[in-house]
Amino acid sequence: MLIKKPTLIRPSEITPPSAYLNRRQFMQGLAGTAAFAASASALALPAPQFDKGLPVYAGPDWLQQQLRAGVSNKALSTDEKVAPYQHAIRHNNFYEFGTGKGDPAKNAQDFITDPWSVEISGEVNRPGTIGLEDLIKPHQLEERIVRLRCVEAWSMVLPFVGVSLATLLKQFEPTSKAKYVEFTTLNDPKQMPGQRSVFSSLDWPYVEALRMDEAMHPLAFMAVGMYGNALPPQNGAPLRLVLPWKYGFKWVKSIVGIRFTETMPATTWNKMAAQEYGFFANVNPAVSHPRWSQATERRLPSSLFRPNIIDTQPFNGYGDEVAHLYSDLDLKKWF
Amino acid sequence: MVLKQLKNHPALRLLEWWLLFLAALLPLAWISWQAWSFALGADPAKEITDYLGQWALYLLWGSLAITPLRQALGWTRLQRFRRMIGLYALFYATTHLLAFGTFIIGWRWDLLQTALTERTYIIVGALALLLLIPLGVTSTKGWQRRLKKRWTQLHQLVYPISLLVLLHVVWLIRDSYFDVFLYGSLLGWMLGYRVWRRLQRRLRRSASLSS
Numbered sequence: 001m002l003i004k005k006p007t008l009i010r011p012s013e014i015t016p017p018s019a020y021l022n023r024r025q026f027m028q029g030l031a032g033t034a035a036f037a038a039s040a041s042a043l044a045l046p047a048p049q050f051d052k053g054l055p056v057y058a059g060p061d062w063l064q065q066q067l068r069a070g071v072s073n074k075a076l077s078t079d080e081k082v083a084p085y086q087h088a089i090r091h092n093n094f095y096e097f098g099t100g101k102g103d104p105a106k107n108a109q110d111f112i113t114d115p116w117s118v119e120i121s122g123e124v125n126r127p128g129t130i131g132l133e134d135l136i137k138p139h140q141l142e143e144r145i146v147r148l149r150c151v152e153a154w155s156m157v158l159p160f161v162g163v164s165l166a167t168l169l170k171q172f173e174p175t176s177k178a179k180y181v182e183f184t185t186l187n188d189p190k191q192m193p194g195q196r197s198v199f200s201s202l203d204w205p206y207v208e209a210l211r212m213d214e215a216m217h218p219l220a221f222m223a224v225g226m227y228g229n230a231l232p233p234q235n236g237a238p239l240r241l242v243l244p245w246k247y248g249f250k251w252v253k254s255i256v257g258i259r260f261t262e263t264m265p266a267t268t269w270n271k272m273a274a275q276e277y278g279f280f281a282n283v284n285p286a287v288s289h290p291r292w293s294q295a296t297e298r299r300l301p302s303s304l305f306r307p308n309i310i311d312t313q314p315f316n317g318y319g320d321e322v323a324h325l326y327s328d329l330d331l332k333k334w335f
Numbered sequence: 336m337v338l339k340q341l342k343n344h345p346a347l348r349l350l351e352w353w354l355l356f357l358a359a360l361l362p363l364a365w366i367s368w369q370a371w372s373f374a375l376g377a378d379p380a381k382e383i384t385d386y387l388g389q390w391a392l393y394l395l396w397g398s399l400a401i402t403p404l405r406q407a408l409g410w411t412r413l414q415r416f417r418r419m420i421g422l423y424a425l426f427y428a429t430t431h432l433l434a435f436g437t438f439i440i441g442w443r444w445d446l447l448q449t450a451l452t453e454r455t456y457i458i459v460g461a462l463a464l465l466l467l468i469p470l471g472v473t474s475t476k477g478w479q480r481r482l483k484k485r486w487t488q489l490h491q492l493v494y495p496i497s498l499l500v501l502l503h504v505v506w507l508i509r510d511s512y513f514d515v516f517l518y519g520s521l522l523g524w525m526l527g528y529r530v531w532r533r534l535q536r537r538l539r540r541s542a543s544l545s546s
Contacts, residue, residue, distance in 0.1 A: 087377035099511045102376060152509075154378060199513040272510075291456065291507065293449050298439070300377040304370065307380060307441040 045070040045143060045161065048228035050085050059230025059238070060114045062133050067225050070141035070161050076219065077145035078317075083156040085227050087301050092234045093150065094253055095202060096185065096192035104234035107193055111233035113254070118239065122182075122260035125173035132238055136224055138171070139163045143228070144221060144242070149283045149316045151247040153292040156300050160242045161225030166216040174212070174260045182209040182265040183241060184257035201272055208252045209265040209279070210243075211325075219244055219321055222255075245318040247281045278335035282326065283316035287335040355416055359423045362390045363430065380438035387434050388460075391427035392500055394420055396521055399497060403528040418474050421493075425471040428464045456506035463499035466492055494529075497522055 045067060050056055058064050090105045097104040097111075116132040141161050149155045169181065187205035189195040195204045214220060221242040224231060231237035236253025243250050249269050259265070269277035276290055285295045294312055302308040315322050326334070341347065366386045369375050375382040398421040404410045440446040450457045470490055472478070479486050501522055505515050 083377070091377035095510055099509065101378065101381075154381075156377070197511060197513070199511045199516060201508075201512060202510050288453060291454065291509075293446070293453065295449070296446065298378070298380070302378065302380055304379055304383075304438050307438055309441055309443065309446070 045072070045141075045228045048085075050227075054086055055089070055109075055232070057230045057232045057237070059225070060133070062137065063224060063230055063238075066136065066141050067161060067228060067230070070143055070225075070228075073142040073144050077143070077159075078147060078157060080145075080147070080157045082145060082159055083300065088156065088158055088226065089232045089234060091156070091300065093152075093248065094194075094234055094236065095200070096194045096204070096206065096254075097234065098194050103194075105232075108233035111191055111237070111254075113231075113233060113238040116238050116256075118255060119257045120172050120259075121257070123175045123178035123262060124260050125175060127172070132224075135168070135239075136163065139167060141225065143225075146221075146242060146244040147316055148244070148248050148251070149297060149312065151249055151277070151281070151289055151292065151294075153294065153297050153312075154300050155297045155310075155312075155316075159227055160221065160223040161228065162221050162223035162242065164218060165220035165222050165241070166218065168222050169215060169258070172258075172260075177262045178260035179212055180209050180261045180264055181212060181215045182207055182257075182259045182261060182267075183252040183255050184259070185252055186254045186256045202268055203271060205257075206252065206268050207265065208241075208250050208267045208269075209261075210250075211264075212260075213325055214243075214322075217322060217325065219318060245282055245315040245322045247283060249277065250281045280326070280329075280334050282322075282331070282335070283312060284314060284331055284335060285312040286314070287332055352416075352419075355419060359394070359419070362386070362427070380434070384431060384434040384439055387427055387431040391424055391431050392504070392518065394424035394427055395493075395497060395500060396518065396525070398424055399493065399522070399525045403525055406532065407528070422471055422474060425464075425467045428467060432461070432464060456503050459499045459506070460503040463496045463503065466496050466499070470496075494526060497526070 059067070091101050092104040093101070094104040094108065097107040114132075117129050118132065118135060119129045121127050141163065143159055143161045145157060145159045147155055148158050174181070185206035186192070187195065189204075194200065210220070221244075223236075223240050223242045224238060226232065226235055231240060233254075236251070239255045240253040241251045241255070264279060267279060269281075270279050283294070288294050296309050297312045299308040299310055313319065366383055370379050370383055373379075398417055401413045401417045401420070405414055436442050436447070440450065451461060452458075470492060473482060473486065473489060482489065501515070501519055504518060508515060
């Protein structure tokens with residue numbers, strides 16, 4: 001079979017990731033100079049340019065301003081090739097909007113993500129409901145390029161913009177009783193067709209949780225943007241977790257609830273099939289899922305005749321940073 | 336009378352045969368075109384493999400539907416297409432396997448080995464395909480003649496094969512039971528119909544013997 005270039009998007013229209021990254025480095029170089037550092041238009045994250053015809057998600061004005069003032073966190077970024085934007089916004093597991101990879105991009109476009117608020121509850125000194133703007137405004141946004149490893153044995157490299165999770169959580173002053181933190185996705189069957197499906201075996205709302213020391217780890221991240229713009233609804237707008245050492249299903253999307261607890265919360269996939277989905281869900285090539293060997297992964301996008309098969313690394317390659325969190329755990333048992 | 340003659344005209348019968356023959360190639364043509372024009376997104380390998388597997392299932396189910404449709408609704412005209420539909424099921428199952436081997440695992444021997452020893456859904460799927468092969472080989476009139484009564488027995492293997500295929504789908508469930516509900520109820524109806532017919536025949540026979 002002959003593989004032809006796409007007809008819809010001419011190659012000349014696509015911004016190669018290298019150019020996109022170079023531009024960013026160039027701008028950062030400029031930002032470092034006195035002239036730019038002093039000026040209000042010192043854009044560390046330039047407004048990204050995408051292929052014509054692809055949807056762009058700007059988000060509310062306050063967020064757009066904050067995105068433009070964001071900086072790149074090189075230390076916590078991989079230098080691997082970033083997935084092309086059109087694939088990142090059209091290859092999504094977000095069952096609230098359908099189980100097909102293309103369903104969320106189709107069904108989530110009218111999803112209302114502004115205004116948005118998050119309820120903070122449980123073992124904290126400062127519980128309550130907080131608007132997204134109030135939650136994000138006090139913090140400088142940073143970009144991190146990370147590996148997303150799905151439990152279905154595929155992976156993608158994605159540039160997220162957001163705030164370190166620890167910074168975000170500390171402002172609510174978790175008490176000494178807070179041993180776990182639980183994140184809940186919006187439950188709104190009117191907007192989310194997947195939640196209306198009678199054939200679904202998942203309990204809504206979607207809930208996943210972390211141990212407190214995991215949540216406070218510098219790699220744990222709360223994203224509000226992607227590719228220099230706001231998060232697209234199909235990617236979990238307006239607020240989602242990014243936990244690079246854990247399988248993607250832990251990366252809770254469209255978060256409306258953060259609850260601190262003393263005991264381990266019941267989590268969605270674990271409730272559905274405990275023998276298949278552990279609470280921790282750390283990427284581990286040594287523990288297979290009944291449906292997928294986790295020893296290797298297919299890095300997407302992948303070409304047909306030379307599938308991009310790579311060996312999966314323990315903790316998705318972030319072992320140096322996070323392995324110590326689990327030194328007292330049998331990872332075959334606590335998968 | 337004229338209509339009946341027309342309906343059985345050899346030219347029309349030939350046309351029907353060719354139409355079905357070409358129509359059954361459309362799914363392959365469609366997915367090839369989609370792949371060729373890069374319309375399958377980030378993971379064309381999985382899209383192609385799933386699509387071919389789905390069509391293998393549709394055609395296998397189609398071949399199983401012919402007997403009940405003929406007997407219950409009198410659609411006798413379908414009967415002569417059963418072999419072609421069955422062979423197409425084998426054809427799509429084979430392309431499904433080839434797509435998996437080529438696009439998903441790149442024919443890496445170690446990956447194939449773990450797939451065939453550890454992934455239960457792959458084991459039952461591969462077994463179903465393996466069992467379909469002798470049915471395809473013996474589908475000709477010559478083999479039908481040679482095997483006589485055994486031919487029917489051999490081709491009743493399609494019932495356990497269809498159950499293996501259903502199991503393949505069951506073990507692929509991540510969240511939604513929709514596919515299994517749909518294919519399962521169709522298969523339940525098609526196999527249940529056969530069991531029911533057989534029971535009736537047996538009852539009738541014993542009734543006529545006792546009278």
